[in-house]
Amino acid sequence: MASILDIRRRIRSVTNTRQITKAMKMVSAAKLRRAQERALAARPYAQMLTAVLESLVSRAEIYDPETGEPKHPLLAQRPENNIHLIVVTGDKGLAGAFNANILKAAMRFLESKAGRSLEIEAVGRKGRDFLRRRYPPVAAGGVTSPPAGRIVLIGEHVGILSRVEHAMASEIADGIIDRYAKAEIDAVYIVYNEFKSVIAQRLIVQKVLPIERIGEATVAQAEAMSAEERKRALEAAKETGVGLRPAEVREADRRAARFAAAPVDYIYEQPAKELFSDLLPKYVGIEIFRALLESVAAEHAARMTAMDAATNNASEMIDSLTLAMNRARQAKITKEIIEIVSGAAAL
Secondary structure, eight states, X not given: OOOXXXXXXXXXXXXXXXXXXXXXXXXXXXXXXXXXHHHHHHHHHHHHHHHXXXXXXXXXXXXXXXXXXXXXGGGOOOOOSEEEEEEEOOSSOOSTTHHHHHHHHHHHHHHHTTTSEEEEEEESHHHHHHHHHHSOBOOTTTOSSOOTTOEEEEEEEOSOTTSOOHHHHHHHHHHHHHHHHTTSOSEEEEEEEEEEETTEEEEEEEEEESOOSTTSXXXXXXXXXXXXXXXXXXXXXXXXXXXXXXXXXHHHHHHHHHHHHOOOOOOOSSOHHHHHHHHHHHHHHHHHHHHHHHHHHHHHHHHHHHHHHHHHHHHXXXXXXXXXXXXXXXXXXXXXXXXXXXXXXXX
């Protein structure tokens, strides 16, 4: 049995750990609130861009009237022989199963596309390290496309999630748009954690290219939070002041929808067809930007929940160690009393 001094040292150590995990929980909650605000601030631009594109679709001739083929290369549908997958994970750990779940979803997607040429672009240090150990890294311009059935890692972006900028999302989008327009890749997917609120998240694999319908995401795989995960997230958010409900955006959506469906012949500075061609790549960029913002918010929510669980476990361990210390002290006192009584009886 451990001595009283050893137990006291363990209690002191666990108490210090609890202070750290509690502080990390509060820091993650503060970062989560800011991430939610950034995602909400970016939404009006995305809404109006989508509304303008939907309006242009009804006014511009985007499909060839004879063949029915789309005139814009980002709308072209091809057999998915060469697939590009963007995997968005975090740069840091201590977030529970956040990174592991995203990587598992990515591996399931890769298995479902077995036999095809697959290339991966990793966003986040955790995903980069995991994928680099399993698939050979190749320079983005090193090969036109990997051989059929081969999976390669062609790009990585580390350290950009601490402060997500639209310029970085546009850079990623420009790279995949250029390659898709040249028919080097046939489809682009992104796997990330979609965030609506602390208790409303889901892990999805979303098709980015080709664009099948403007304003509607094409989801290839989706996995919602379990009841147990929502319960833990709810308990973690109680003391932090983090909003539990998704932001109310229905009115903004209705206003944007009215613009797109209004029976008004808008006069654009550019021809409708030319404007549509210029705005469609920006639509891809804003979709990737939104995915990065939501992934950052989901990571902070996962870290807040994990640190809350660690704090609770530390408190339980302190209670258990305190009980063990009291028992050991009581046993020591009882032993000393017996020795004194036995010595007095022997005189």
